[in-house]
Amino acid sequence: MDRIFTLDEARALLPAVIEDARAVIAARADLAEIDFERRSGGRSELGGLPELKGLQARIEEILSGWGEQGIEVKGIAPVLVDFPAVLDGVSVRLCWIEGERELGWYHRTELGFPGRRPL
Incomplete structure (x- = not known):
């Protein structure tokens, strides 16, 4: 069964979501740099394929959580x-x-992001 949140429950989880989002944002930027350097024949100071795979795994871990x-x-x-x-x-x-x-x-479920309204 899908979880339904109260506003208070969602707001209580938000600080942890924001903290995890910071990790996703940092990993996303590092991934972009490593990938660009690999595709252009260069080498990033951030590493190579092993580091790229590690960053992908970290992002997936957060999203799965x-x-x-x-x-x-x-x-x-x-x-x-x-x-x-x-x-x-x-x-x-x-x-x-x-x-x-x-x-x-918030937005109605069927409207998605374009239907956003302030709470």
């Missing part, structure tokens, strides 16, 4: 997650995107 908690990952560039919820009897997603300091937005 979010999924196990019932958090829906919508993207990693930028990091975008949804917390399934019900507001006033309507299925919604409490929506957080990289750079936001708090959970202040």
Whole structure:
């Protein structure tokens, strides 16, 4: 069964999500640099294939952890997650995107990100 969050539950999880998102953002940048250097025949100071694979594994570990908690990952560039919820009897997603300091937005489930509204 899919988890349904209350606003308080989602907000309580947000500090850990933001901390994990910082790790994803750093790994994402390192991955981009290593991959670019590998494809262009250069060598990154950040390493090579083993480091690239390690970064990919770290990102996957974080995303899987979010999924196990019932958090829906919508993207990693930028990091975008949804917390399934019900507001006033309507299925919604409490929506957080990289750079936001708090959970202040939602959208109806069927509308997605373009339907975002402030809580």
